[in-house]
Amino acid sequence: MTTEHPIFKMAFSRVYPMYVQKAEGKGRTRDEVDKIICWLTGYSTAELEKQVEREVDFQTFFAQSPAINPNVSLIKGVVCGVRVEEVEDPLMRNIRYLDKLVDELAKGKAMEKILR
Structure with a gap:
């Protein structure tokens, strides 16, 4: 039996400002963070805002995402x-x-390279 990781039930709206803060701290923008999230999940900017307002957890956030980008397999590396x-x-x-x-994004990579 596998146990669920605690982050699955964490509200996306609690982590979202940390993503924005990390990017802004390196001279990037909230719009760029939103663009990345929308690229990955298929949400529109308005839908993303609604998910943040609704305080859905990560599990729900990804379960309700319109479409995970088919190019995610091109994302490689260590986090x-x-x-x-x-x-x-x-x-x-x-x-x-x-x-x-x-x-x-925070490391200064160009958007066209991030959005594979």
């Missing part, structure tokens, strides 16, 4: 010591993909 492409749990892998994309 928090974990190789994202090797994460077995689909939800955790999506969360790690999002972390990796925000990391790339």
Whole structure:
């Protein structure tokens, strides 16, 4: 039996400002963070705002996403010591993909390279 990771039940709206803060701290913008999240999940900007307002957890956030981008398999690398492409749990892998994309943004990578 597998146990659910605590982040699955964490409100996306609690982590979202941290993504924005990380990006803004490196001279990037909230709009760029939103663009990355929308690219990954298929949400429109308005739908993303609604999900944040509704304070849905990560599990719900990804379960309700219109369409995970088909190019996610091109996202490679390490986040928090974990190789994202090797994460077995689909939800955790999506969360790690999002972390990796925000990391790339904060490190100054060009948007066209982030949005594969």
